[in-house]
Amino acid sequence: MDLETRHPGALKFLVYTSAAITKFYEDDLEELLRFARAENQAADITGILLYKSNRFIQFLEGPPAAIDALMSRIRQDPRHTNVRVVVEELALSRQFTDWSMGYQVSKGDTAPLPEGFRDSFADIEEAPDAFTTGRAAKELALWFRVRAARASHLAA
Amino acid sequence: MSIVLPPRTEVTWAKVEDGFYVGSSGGEFRGYIDEDPSGLFVASNMFSRVIGEFAALSDAMRAVDTAHEQSGVHGEVN
Numbered sequence: 001m002d003l004e005t006r007h008p009g010a011l012k013f014l015v016y017t018s019a020a021i022t023k024f025y026e027d028d029l030e031e032l033l034r035f036a037r038a039e040n041q042a043a044d045i046t047g048i049l050l051y052k053s054n055r056f057i058q059f060l061e062g063p064p065a066a067i068d069a070l071m072s073r074i075r076q077d078p079r080h081t082n083v084r085v086v087v088e089e090l091a092l093s094r095q096f097t098d099w100s101m102g103y104q105v106s107k108g109d110t111a112p113l114p115e116g117f118r119d120s121f122a123d124i125e126e127a128p129d130a131f132t133t134g135r136a137a138k139e140l141a142l143w144f145r146v147r148a149a150r151a152s153h154l155a156a
Numbered sequence: 157m158s159i160v161l162p163p164r165t166e167v168t169w170a171k172v173e174d175g176f177y178v179g180s181s182g183g184e185f186r187g188y189i190d191e192d193p194s195g196l197f198v199a200s201n202m203f204s205r206v207i208g209e210f211a212a213l214s215d216a217m218r219a220v221d222t223a224h225e226q227s228g229v230h231g232e233v234n
Binding site: 052114116119120121123131134135136140142143146149 | 171173177190
């Protein structure tokens with residue numbers, strides 16, 4: 001018996017990457033998020049959107065049917081292409097409960113990758129195995145939470 | 157009396173962006189390092205508790221590793 005059958009209230013946790021058709025600036029992302037927040041809140045979907053070098057990485061979590069319906073619309077959205085689901089699993093609790101949809105724009109890297117280090121953004125897009133992809137997803141989620149906590153602290 | 161040394165687990169370090177690094181082993185976080193605006197590397201454990209501030213990234217990495225090893229989740233002494 002799978003998790004969804006044993007736990008009817010189980011959530012789907014999904015991460016996808018995609019390429020923006022045109023460069024998105026802060027204002028464009030704000031506009032995109034304004035629309036997504038309202039839509040996702042109504043569908044009980046939480047998550048985050050990361051943007052770096054014209055690439056989107058989106059974390060989504062919510063009722064499985066709602067996530068599937070949203071992914072169908074996302075795949076048809078002409079503003080991005082090469083939509084690729086890199087993590088798709090069921091979960092019993094949410095990672096992102098404090099916002100309906102937050103976002104973070106990664107500043108461009110200027111320093112070289114320290115010797116022996118992995119690159120989380122590269123791993124989530126290119127890693128050949130699910131273990132490395134999953135670890136990269138956790139690293140990105142942690143980074144988002146730390147940055148969001150810092151921004152919240154500074155705003156207080 | 158015998159002493160059983162904790163097994164050395166391979167640690168993976170990843171850069172998320174300039175100034176933010178995450179250490180993990182076996183798929184679990186050991187901690188992370190966040191470079192503050194003054195250039196200091198602030199090491200935190202997996203519960204976001206600050207371990208210390210360091211001038212060098214390598215020292216911050218060592219602090220994360222040491223704090224994790226000392227957290228008692230590995231091995232035992234008989």
